[in-house]
Amino acid sequence: MKGGKIRFVNGKLVVPDNPTVPFIEGDGTGPEIMRSVRSVVDAAVEKAYSGRRRIIWKELLAGEKALKEVGEPLPKETVDAIREYRVAIKGPLTTPVGGGYRSLNVALRQLLDLYANVRPAKYYPGVPSPLRYPEKVNMVVFRENTEDVYAGIEWKMGTQECEKVRRFLNEEMGANVPEDAGIGVKPISKRRSQRLVRRAMEYAIENGYKVLTLMHKGNIMKYTEGAFRDWGYEVLKEEFPDRVVFEGEGEETEGKVLVNDRIADNMFQQILTRPDEYGVIATTNLNGDYISDALAALVGGLGMAPGANVGDGIALFEPVHGSAPKYAGKNVINPTAGILAAKLMLEYMGWKEAADLIDGAVGRTISQRKVTYDLARHLGVAPLSTTDYTEALIENL
Numbered sequence: 001m002k003g004g005k006i007r008f009v010n011g012k013l014v015v016p017d018n019p020t021v022p023f024i025e026g027d028g029t030g031p032e033i034m035r036s037v038r039s040v041v042d043a044a045v046e047k048a049y050s051g052r053r054r055i056i057w058k059e060l061l062a063g064e065k066a067l068k069e070v071g072e073p074l075p076k077e078t079v080d081a082i083r084e085y086r087v088a089i090k091g092p093l094t095t096p097v098g099g100g101y102r103s104l105n106v107a108l109r110q111l112l113d114l115y116a117n118v119r120p121a122k123y124y125p126g127v128p129s130p131l132r133y134p135e136k137v138n139m140v141v142f143r144e145n146t147e148d149v150y151a152g153i154e155w156k157m158g159t160q161e162c163e164k165v166r167r168f169l170n171e172e173m174g175a176n177v178p179e180d181a182g183i184g185v186k187p188i189s190k191r192r193s194q195r196l197v198r199r200a201m202e203y204a205i206e207n208g209y210k211v212l213t214l215m216h217k218g219n220i221m222k223y224t225e226g227a228f229r230d231w232g233y234e235v236l237k238e239e240f241p242d243r244v245v246f247e248g249e250g251e252e253t254e255g256k257v258l259v260n261d262r263i264a265d266n267m268f269q270q271i272l273t274r275p276d277e278y279g280v281i282a283t284t285n286l287n288g289d290y291i292s293d294a295l296a297a298l299v300g301g302l303g304m305a306p307g308a309n310v311g312d313g314i315a316l317f318e319p320v321h322g323s324a325p326k327y328a329g330k331n332v333i334n335p336t337a338g339i340l341a342a343k344l345m346l347e348y349m350g351w352k353e354a355a356d357l358i359d360g361a362v363g364r365t366i367s368q369r370k371v372t373y374d375l376a377r378h379l380g381v382a383p384l385s386t387t388d389y390t391e392a393l394i395e396n397l
Helices: 030-049 064-070 076-085 104-111 160-173 190-206 225-239 264-273 285-298 336-349 352-367 373-379 386-395
Strands: 007-009 012-014 020-024 056-060 087-090 116-122 138-144 153-155 183-185 211-216 244-246 257-263 280-283 306-310 315-319
Touching: 020 030, 020 076, 030 087, 030 336, 030 352, 030 386, 056 076, 076 087, 076 104, 087 336, 104 315, 116 190, 116 285, 116 336, 138 190, 138 285, 153 160, 160 183, 190 211, 190 225, 190 257, 190 280, 211 225, 211 264, 211 285, 225 244, 225 257, 257 264, 264 285, 280 285, 306 336, 315 336, 336 352, 352 386
Parallel strands: 020 056, 020 087, 087 315, 138 280, 211 257, 211 280, 244 257
Antiparallel strands: 007 012, 116 138, 116 306, 153 183, 306 315
């Protein structure tokens, strides 16, 4: 069956009933995860729409498989295809040694301008958690995806370039950088900060979240992290005046989103001690990396952590965890993060009925204590294989 193309018209996705959706298997355990993902998605779409809708899967190459078959880890054809079809999903990728990229994941985000890394953290009853009341955790992190230290602007200690930068900083800018230092630059821009906060606010409104928090380290880095906070408040005041109320200026109001900001280190305390007071968190790249992993630990670990990389009219979905090569081919890996990434994908496409079926199936399957080894060892039950767990999920749709 030939698939149709998802289009982006007047700022909105137009999704046919038979869209072509590219997928990248990924490395290590990636092929097993993606087989599970596609099986669950196909079953959920069939159940939700009784054959009226169907995804036509199209494989793209990246990572070790691409290096082996075409001689490079991230072929231009793969990037072009994601841009053309607009919605794609991938397994975890390992950046091959000598592949020419610091990170294939970062390269994809930057080449496609996928500026918002969206990472939900939601507790499913029965999942082991270090929290006493983990059911209070229901947050979504919007992590800026394209700049901050992940821009990769740095110079190695002892190189001519590093010495040139060091001398400029010391002699021209009044800094005191020692001779034995490597140097990195942390750019944070107004436009990229504001588009991230704008998308986070739109998500909070569309999904009924009552609080939007700007997380930053502006008490120390006033002109980067502090500017992120200031620019965030600016765009919210200018573009959402009737939908926001700012902390200190008013209380939570029906139909409005309460906006506040928190220093990054304090935010880690807040998600442990007062998780029910937070909803959507918008933050810079490095902060977002840290806080999303910390939140994942509260709701079952990275095996339960999905991610979405979203730009304007284009999105790439993925499990947050790595490729775990030592478990590859053993039929033991937990595919839930990839399956929940597919749930996010279906929501993004507007196929909420199928997404809700997957969400419910994950909850029911875990509550029945049907889990893979990573959760089974904490629950004291016999683990299911990846394929048996996938079958249990499909039965619970």
